[in-house]
Amino acid sequence: MPARLQEVAIRAGVSIKTVSNVVNGYAHVSPATRARVEEAVAALDYRPNLSARSLRGGRSGIIALAVPELAVPYFAELSQSVVRAAGLRGFTVLVDQTEGLPDRERLVLEGIRPHLIDGVIFSPLALGQDELARRQDRTPMVLLGERVEAGSMDHVAIDNVAAAREAVLHLAALGRTRIAALGAIRSAKGENARLRLAGYREGLEAAGLPFRSELVAEVRDFHRHDGAAGMARLMALEPPPDAVFAFSDLLALGALRACYDRDLRVPEDIAVVGFDDIEDGRYSAPSLTTVSPDKEHIARLAMDLLGTRLEERTAKGSGALEGTPAGGGSGGLGSAGPRDVLAPHRLIVRESTAGRGKR
Amino acid sequence: MPARLQEVAIRAGVSIKTVSNVVNGYAHVSPATRARVEEAVAALDYRPNLSARSLRGGRSGIIALAVPELAVPYFAELSQSVVRAAGLRGFTVLVDQTEGLPDRERLVLEGIRPHLIDGVIFSPLALGQDELARRQDRTPMVLLGERVEAGSMDHVAIDNVAAAREAVLHLAALGRTRIAALGAIRSAKGENARLRLAGYREGLEAAGLPFRSELVAEVRDFHRHDGAAGMARLMALEPPPDAVFAFSDLLALGALRACYDRDLRVPEDIAVVGFDDIEDGRYSAPSLTTVSPDKEHIARLAMDLLGTRLEERTAKGSGALEGTPAGGGSGGLGSAGPRDVLAPHRLIVRESTAGRGKR
DNA sequence: CTGTTAGCGCTTTCAC
DNA sequence: GTGAAAGCGCTAACAG
Numbered sequence: 001m002p003a004r005l006q007e008v009a010i011r012a013g014v015s016i017k018t019v020s021n022v023v024n025g026y027a028h029v030s031p032a033t034r035a036r037v038e039e040a041v042a043a044l045d046y047r048p049n050l051s052a053r054s055l056r057g058g059r060s061g062i063i064a065l066a067v068p069e070l071a072v073p074y075f076a077e078l079s080q081s082v083v084r085a086a087g088l089r090g091f092t093v094l095v096d097q098t099e100g101l102p103d104r105e106r107l108v109l110e111g112i113r114p115h116l117i118d119g120v121i122f123s124p125l126a127l128g129q130d131e132l133a134r135r136q137d138r139t140p141m142v143l144l145g146e147r148v149e150a151g152s153m154d155h156v157a158i159d160n161v162a163a164a165r166e167a168v169l170h171l172a173a174l175g176r177t178r179i180a181a182l183g184a185i186r187s188a189k190g191e192n193a194r195l196r197l198a199g200y201r202e203g204l205e206a207a208g209l210p211f212r213s214e215l216v217a218e219v220r221d222f223h224r225h226d227g228a229a230g231m232a233r234l235m236a237l238e239p240p241p242d243a244v245f246a247f248s249d250l251l252a253l254g255a256l257r258a259c260y261d262r263d264l265r266v267p268e269d270i271a272v273v274g275f276d277d278i279e280d281g282r283y284s285a286p287s288l289t290t291v292s293p294d295k296e297h298i299a300r301l302a303m304d305l306l307g308t309r310l311e312e313r314t315a316k317g318s319g320a321l322e323g324t325p326a327g328g329g330s331g332g333l334g335s336a337g338p339r340d341v342l343a344p345h346r347l348i349v350r351e352s353t354a355g356r357g358k359r
Numbered sequence: 360m361p362a363r364l365q366e367v368a369i370r371a372g373v374s375i376k377t378v379s380n381v382v383n384g385y386a387h388v389s390p391a392t393r394a395r396v397e398e399a400v401a402a403l404d405y406r407p408n409l410s411a412r413s414l415r416g417g418r419s420g421i422i423a424l425a426v427p428e429l430a431v432p433y434f435a436e437l438s439q440s441v442v443r444a445a446g447l448r449g450f451t452v453l454v455d456q457t458e459g460l461p462d463r464e465r466l467v468l469e470g471i472r473p474h475l476i477d478g479v480i481f482s483p484l485a486l487g488q489d490e491l492a493r494r495q496d497r498t499p500m501v502l503l504g505e506r507v508e509a510g511s512m513d514h515v516a517i518d519n520v521a522a523a524r525e526a527v528l529h530l531a532a533l534g535r536t537r538i539a540a541l542g543a544i545r546s547a548k549g550e551n552a553r554l555r556l557a558g559y560r561e562g563l564e565a566a567g568l569p570f571r572s573e574l575v576a577e578v579r580d581f582h583r584h585d586g587a588a589g590m591a592r593l594m595a596l597e598p599p600p601d602a603v604f605a606f607s608d609l610l611a612l613g614a615l616r617a618c619y620d621r622d623l624r625v626p627e628d629i630a631v632v633g634f635d636d637i638e639d640g641r642y643s644a645p646s647l648t649t650v651s652p653d654k655e656h657i658a659r660l661a662m663d664l665l666g667t668r669l670e671e672r673t674a675k676g677s678g679a680l681e682g683t684p685a686g687g688g689s690g691g692l693g694s695a696g697p698r699d700v701l702a703p704h705r706l707i708v709r710e711s712t713a714g715r716g717k718r
Numbered sequence: 719c720t721g722t723t724a725g726c727g728c729t730t731t732c733a734c
Numbered sequence: 735g736t737g738a739a740a741g742c743g744c745t746a747a748c749a750g
Binding site: 045052060069070073077079087093095113115116136224228253256260279280282283284285286 | 361404406408409410411413414419421428429430432435436438439442443446451452453454455456470471472473474475495583587612613615616619638639641642643644645646
């Protein structure tokens, strides 16, 4: 049974309020008193009750991170960065796995664990623009990846189109002419896939290469499995492609595996570029050329945006404390419009396009 | 501003208590009333305030999962399973990354977010037996991996020694005689490494092979990087090993990469076995033979243990209050001692030891 | 079966 | 500078 504020106060011979002041670092406490209180806090191993604090103050210090799957390395690495960035700002992260299921994503939009969560960082997969834009819940939310034009949510992403274009231009610069795209997605899930496909077309055009629809392999998901299957279909073409731009590293890794199964040499027979720069790609054989989004940066930006919103909110909140009877409260909003932040990315050239440097 | 119980009660024309009863699914509410309340709940989009509930009832429905790094695939996959298992039991998971740092792990032991967390599933890395056993905090905790002899904590793990032995016997059965171990760890972090090393020795002995200390490669961590470096050292031996048992898949993947760099054929020149069965190993070239701990099972067992402890706890709590009619069987048995549960594992043979089956 | 009431531990006016 | 008291929203203990 942990100590309460009350007991600390008694032991220190002061009032509850004073202990609270000390614990929360407020000024106007005499050094002597402060020392006594701190001694009592330590002696009793006092820890504030977050539920009580949150009930009272409306803030919990907890943010939710909603991602499709932790087991997908990109999300695992991103989550790691988010957890770290949140920690630096004093927040703990509650992870929600949507598994890319529409219903679970809707739950996120509607506010999981309301009252308990100060804000949400959400990486949607299944939900489209329209649904995202239609969100009701007022908990501050930052969107990762998927951009909502009409919506009112903050958003962090890299320039997917530009990144994809660079990847294709890199392949073209290597002299490849039949450059395939691996990762087109038909369903609503495909925001990222759509952007990368657009960048792929731009890249082809910039390189003076024709767009051939048969060189675009569709997938269901961005997993290794889909990559291997898609690659198998591409290799069955006559003539086959001499390069592949995969829309994720997992797809690319699956593609590499498919090449291995067919004894194709990478990059000699076929060059491969991925997207995400996950750790796996640095150790695969061959190592994977990839578009590297700065995940640390993305996480930090998302946390910054969320932090700002939370501050706005508490600032507003404390002002509107009056007893508000029948709902008239117009409550000045003033909240700045949705912000759209671009995180940096760069192309990392490795063996899957450049070959093995030294042997 | 979300609706409160009060407002729902007014709209439904009943008392607060009745709404609470409906929301919590208690019996003894007339169907008509229930329907009216449910209508009101839906209309006002009422969501219970978890902070208040938790403050009042001492339960929050949140458990913490403390792992070293989400970016390590084994932990990502395990976390995914834990999040899922917890969800099935109505718990949300708050993820804590210790980064394997002693101080952060101590924080876990002392109770992160006290009062807010019903229980903890903890996969320690840096802390040794002694410190774990010395824990004060009373929040129910289940340990993953590391076993505490003296302690009082529940524990779930696979039989690391037996698993390692099987892996080595598999290599020996292939006719390999110079079987190296990759992943010994000197520091306190090494509980798993120690067990697997013990299993390695047992395996050698069972196969009638001599233990050679020069065939044991030490590492700092279980990362790809360490695997590649360790493998490089092993290959410099004269004669080199003809097989490697790596204590983690990440190490094994690093080892595969080191082989690729040296144009060694796997498994012809050297066979490789990993440990963990992460997704990467199923798509690596060659695919990785590995010891597969049943992560779903581990997660479910951990959640079951935690669930039981929580029930014991609340049972005890409410039992302290008098006036419980009904009685019924004592059924008690009070909090059982620490339970130690073994999860299943199996060896999955793939190309890195068996070669490529079909081409 | 339903209503009333008293806090859970904390912050936060308001006095002193 | 410090103390006293009023709730935040909810549940559980009692009546009715």
